[in-house]
Amino acid sequence: MLPYKTIQEAETAIGRPLTAAETLWFNYSATKSDYFLYCHNILFLFLVFSLAPLFYHLLELVYSKIHRFKIQPKIKLSFSQSLNCYLAVMRMFFLVVGPLQLLSYPSIQLIGIRTNLPLPSMGEIVAQLVVYFVIEDYTNYWMHRFLHCKWGFEKIHRVHHEYTAPIGFAAPYAHWAEVLILGIPSFLGPAIAPGHMITFWLWIALRQIEAIETHSGYDFPWAPTKYIPFYGGAEYHDYHHYVGGQSQSNFASVFTYCDYIYGTDKGYRYQKKLLNQLKEGVKSSGLQNGGSYSISTVDLKSD
Numbered sequence: 001m002l003p004y005k006t007i008q009e010a011e012t013a014i015g016r017p018l019t020a021a022e023t024l025w026f027n028y029s030a031t032k033s034d035y036f037l038y039c040h041n042i043l044f045l046f047l048v049f050s051l052a053p054l055f056y057h058l059l060e061l062v063y064s065k066i067h068r069f070k071i072q073p074k075i076k077l078s079f080s081q082s083l084n085c086y087l088a089v090m091r092m093f094f095l096v097v098g099p100l101q102l103l104s105y106p107s108i109q110l111i112g113i114r115t116n117l118p119l120p121s122m123g124e125i126v127a128q129l130v131v132y133f134v135i136e137d138y139t140n141y142w143m144h145r146f147l148h149c150k151w152g153f154e155k156i157h158r159v160h161h162e163y164t165a166p167i168g169f170a171a172p173y174a175h176w177a178e179v180l181i182l183g184i185p186s187f188l189g190p191a192i193a194p195g196h197m198i199t200f201w202l203w204i205a206l207r208q209i210e211a212i213e214t215h216s217g218y219d220f221p222w223a224p225t226k227y228i229p230f231y232g233g234a235e236y237h238d239y240h241h242y243v244g245g246q247s248q249s250n251f252a253s254v255f256t257y258c259d260y261i262y263g264t265d266k267g268y269r270y271q272k273k274l275l276n277q278l279k280e281g282v283k284s285s286g287l288q289n290g291g292s293y294s295i296s297t298v299d300l301k302s303d
């Protein structure tokens with residue numbers, strides 16, 4: 001809730017006219033409680049969990065050449081398998097994620113997420129989001145690695161690995177304890193560098209969209225994320241799922257440098273090297289090859 005009754009009052013307080021975005025924010029949030037604004041995350045997460053994975057399924061319907069970009073082309077989940085995954089995620093959403101949002105507001109107050117004016121600049125929002133992603137990536141790396149110890153995997157992380165060829169809907173598919181544990185890395189960035197509620201909304205939504213992209217099962221060469229330095233992406237995390245419970249490779253959630261520094265991408269890099277050598281061999285032997293992904297990781301491994 002804003003401490004100003006009118007726009008004029010807000011302009012006097014911040015010493016300049018409100019921008020168009022600030023006027024919009026004033027009109028929307030002036031009479032709403034901070035708790036209610038925070039709980040918008042429940043709606044945003046519901047929309048992200050539902051619509052972002054759906055995008056890939058709609059693409060499958062309208063884009064006939066999409067199979068070229070499938071990372072594990074031999075695995076195709078049926079409609080009912082995808083629907084069951086979504087329903088399981090929704091059950092977790094209403095039993096764990098939603099209540100967690102409702103109950104965690106005091107922590108948001110404690111760290112100082114603000115709702116007032118002025119709004120942060122675009123530069124401030126981007127800088128904070130970058131910091132949040134870096135902190136999330138580093139913390140998630142170690143927690144995820146811990147979940148791959150015998151106890152962690154058998155008791156908790158095994159559920160997330162039920163999908164050896166993941167789909168977008170499977171990104172938040174996990175044991176309830178994992179949902180809680182891996183909520184910590186997402187919270188840590190805003191706790192260290194707290195910002196505006198709008199930045200917080202954006203962070204929660206973007207983090208989940210990123211997770212859905214890395215679980216989509218598709219590696220599009222034209223994806224805008226290809227331009228982000230050290231970004232892992234779908235192919236990178238797909239390898240982690242393909243190897244499964246024994247996987248000691250590609251633990252990082254966003255970037256690739258943690259796995260490189262701590263030596264947990266050796267299996268993945270060796271696999272890629274083999275794949276490239278095989279592709280070169282196929283090319284030089286003059287065999288016809290339908291596309292860059294017609295020899296996939298899976299083709300190589302299952303042969």
Ligand SMILES: [Zn+2]
Binds near residue numbers: 144148157161240
């Ligand atoms: Zn894992």
Ligand SMILES: [Zn+2]
Binds near residue numbers: 160166171215237241
């Ligand atoms: Zn995963």
